[in-house]
Amino acid sequence: MSMQTSSPVLPLESSADLENKFLVKPILNKIAGSAKSAAFTLGGFTILLGVWYVISKLTAGALPGPFATLSVLWEMFRDPFYDYGPNDKGIALQLFSSLGKVFIGFGLGSLVAIPIGILMGANTFCNKLFYPIVQILKPVSPLAWFPIGLTIFQSAGTATIFIIFITSLWSTLINTAFGVGTIPADHKNVAKAFGFSTWKYITKILIPYSLPHIITGLRLSISVAWLVIVAGEMLSGGQGIGFFVWDSWNALSLEKVISAILIIGMVGLLLDKLFSLLEKKFSYNN
Structure with a gap:
């Protein structure tokens, strides 16, 4: 006489359990992760301010401390758009002037590099060529490129854009070449098997596969461009965050x-975060 064994009945999850599993828990985990990241950021800035304060005391006030500097920074932010002449403009106008040059030079460099x-x-x-x-x-x-740009364009502002162009294109160029050069042979064989035209191969295989590498190159290039603008404007003068630093020193x-150094760092961080988001959006995992 054979005996039938019944399989154990698993308890059904309630709607509350399902909501907690698929909705509430991920949100809580995300909030906890953001809070942890914010805590580390706050801790890092606290250490930086502490070291800065100690150094200012050791130099007997020759280097301004955090409180004096942040007070001046606040005054700069209170009226960032004032314009009292060519050599006396608000920090926002200086910043926008620099960003304009950066994006022009970076954009032109990308159009050549890709x-x-x-x-x-x-x-x-x-x-090989x-x-x-x-x-x-x-x-x-x-x-070293600035005199060349000044000779060619006869304009300090255009020469600054030129040095951003010539120095920011290399990271994008190298990463693009690497991305295209590492396309798997299987992808190329599929294109041949289906008789892809050159244009279809570029749009359906080459660009989608190499796009994450291109964006990584662009992320590195925008960092170089923002780094170069300060040195370029110190030489060219006129207007911009680099000129503001040199004029403040004089x-x-x-x-x-x-204060300008802090602003330069914050803008550089925001630009990096922007391209980091693009990297995540177009990564292979997505």
Whole structure:
């Protein structure tokens, strides 16, 4: 006589349990992660302010302390758009002037770097042709390019854009070439099997596969561009955050110099975060 064994009946999850599992718990985990990240950020800034305060005391006030500097920074933010002449403008106007030059130079550099990077990654002949040129020009200091730009364009502002262009394109070019050059052979074989045209291969395989690498290159390039703008404007003068730093130093206002450094750092962080979000959006996992 055979005996039938019944399988155990699993208890059904209630709607409250399901809501907690799929809605509440992920939200709580996200909040906890954000709070933890904020705590680390706050801790880091507290250490920075503490070290800064100690150094200012050790230098007997020669270096302005955090409280004096933050007070000046607050005054700068209270009226950021004032315009009292060519050499006396609010910090927002200085910042927008610098960002305009950065995005023009960075944009032009990207328009050159991405096509050449695609050629280098897709074609061995082009890679051998351009690679030595890249390795020779890439390490050149941005300041070394300024006289060249000034000679060509006869304008300090345009020369500044030129040095941003010439120094920011290399990271994008190299990462684009790497992304295109590492397309798996299976992807190429599929394109051949289905008879893809050149344009279809570029739009359906080459660009989608290499896009994360291109965005990584753009992220590195925008950081270089923002780094270069300060040095370029110190040389060119006129208007911009770099000129503001140099002008503040000439006016013996170290509080404004340090305030400008803090603003430069914050803007650089925001630009990096922007491209970091783009990286995550177009990553392979998505």
